[in-house]
Amino acid sequence: MKDRPPKIEEALPRLPQKPGVYQYFDADEKLLYVGKAKNLKKRVSSYFSKDRFENGKTALLVRKIQSLKYIVVDTEYEALLLENTLIKKHQPRFNIQLRDDKTYPWICIKNERFPRVFTTRKLIKDGSEYYGPYPSVRVLKNILSLITQLYKLRNCSFNLSDENIQAGKFRVCLEYQIGNCKGPCEGKQDEEDYREAIAQIRNLIKGNVQSVIRDLKARMLEQATNLQFEEAQYTKTRLDALEKFKSKSTVVNSSIDNVDVLTILADDKFGYVNYMRVIRGAIVQSHTIEVKKQLDERPAELLASALVEMRERFGSVSKEVLVSEVLQVEFPDLRIHVPQRGDKRRLIEFSERNARFFMMDRHKEQEKVDPDRHINRILSQMQEDLRLPELPRHIECFDNSNMQGSFPVAACVVFKNARPSKKDYRHFNIKTVEGPNDFASMEEVLHRRYKRLVDEDQPLPQLVVVDGGKGQLSSALKTLDELGLRGKISIIGIAKRLEEIFFPEDPIPIYIDKRSESLKIIQQLRNEAHRFGITHHRNRRSKGVIRTSLSDIQGIGEQTARQLLRHFKSVKRIREASEEDLAQVVTQQRAKLVYQHFNGKEE
Secondary structure, eight states, X not given: OOSOOHHHHHHGGGOOSSOEEEEEEOTTOOEEEEEEESSHHHHHHHHTSOSOOSSHHHHHHHHHOOEEEEEEOSSHHHHHHHHHHHHHHHOOTTSOXXXXXXXXXXXXXXXXXXXXXXXXXXXXXXXXXXXXXXXXXXXXXXXXXXXXXXOOOOOOOOOOOHHHHHTTOOOOXXXXXXXXXXXXXXXXXXXXXXXXXXXXXXXXXXXXXXXXXXXXXXXXXXXXXXXXXXXXXXXXXXXXXXXXXXXXHBOSOTTOOSEEEEXXXXXXXXXXXXXXXXXXXXXXXXXXXXXXXXXXXXXXXXXXXXHHHHHHHTTOOOSEEEESSOOSSOOTTOEEEOOOSHHHHHHHHHHHHHHHHXXXXXXXXXXXXXXXXXXXXXXXXXXXXXXXXXXXXXXXXXXXXXXXXXXXXEEEEEEETTEEOGGGOEEEEOOSOOSSOHHHHHHHXXXXXXXXXXXXXXXXXXXXXXXXXXXHHHHHHHXXXXXXXXXXXXXXXXXXXXXXXXXXXXXXXXXOOTTOXXXXXXXXXXXXXXXXXXXXXXXXXXXXXXXXXXXXXXTOOHHHHHHHHHHHSSHHHHHHSOHHHHHTTSOHHHHHHHHHHHHTSOO
């Protein structure tokens, strides 16, 4: 790279070959970008050793950089953590953005003598326990509904100290009368029994449903042994509710315990990361975020950053993490792997499905705000795949059609904003070419088409697609040269056999991914041109057959010929028909003329 800023030129030789974090600043000392590196010298130098960048944002960033700072750490993992902290603190313009500003609810077990259990969006440092956050309010409500169903807890905010209860300061309320509370305010429930319920609730919230079931089974057996049948029946009702909840929440083998799952799907501008926490085969938390790309980051890079953010946000201490991409960063004390089969692979697929639904919802929202977003994305992809100087909003495709050189025609189809514009379709009868010569026919058609557009000062297409390989493309280029349009119109050829894309003056074709939307648009253009051309060729051929075989008969006009063809379907059947059969379709006089033409003398 030429003309590096003085501070950059001075700093590059001094960079250590160690892991660390680097920060880029502009002329006003404003932080532009924070990055991590396994080798600071190699990574930072790579930005200033190129004259061109594939990503326009990277080129813009490099142009703005005037100075840099760096921090050396021991491992790449520490660099990732520090990078994450700095990004959240400073929100640099060119860094990825985690789009998720919502305040999610938590379950609070209040720090008091008879703890209340409720939802809150505020975390107060008073010794209370907080579990969450819960991105899905539905999941939160299901858990609280189960807790209310299984346990009779108070919901009042009285100070239930032993002194206040002994002094009789409180009276049981309606909740006690209808069976939703056991009345600890009047000493009708002791603290040990209440604390035991809270311990089970704590396990339930953490996803340890099986341990709660085990405790309740032991209690039910003890109650039955002590002939406490009414209490045993109540415990059994709670057990049934827990078993039902467990069957609904368990999605894989219950031996998969305390595992984090992260997957990512990405489009051209965003990554969509789904995080799930799995306890004993049950998904106890699931959340998806949108990550905005800035410098064309790879999915694995986005996923590594999201892993740090999600584990910190949800307070995860899991030692095993399942991911959909192989991460380049080593996380100490974590077992990170990409499962290929079995129940763990099912979790990855389930997580990817959640990410896909979120991505589709975001696309739908964007299309409501910006209806052309989908089209612009396709056109941008075409521009990148086909190396075009501008978006191909106006595309024209040409195809020749003839039968052993007879009735040669050509078709031109037009796509505007990636959609067919049928009112702009044109067909051509080849006038100057004798015999089957596709190359010469292509020259004639393109010359007629673009000479007219130039003469009438009509807008030219951004891209021309020629159905054929190097030969047809060369003929088309010859015409553009003659009209002085070389360089003003981009042109490619597509060969049918292997879907090869040929470029001017490049003997080696490229092969676009078969799943690419760019190739699908080109194929649609080619197929539409072929259909439109064949239809016109058939019509012309049909008129030609009428003209040479029937209209040459003295006294038989085109309308009579059409009547006969419509009825008999072919000239051969007309030739073989009797005079009586012909007279059923046309007048007796005309039937006699046709019959005599085919049977009284040679055609």
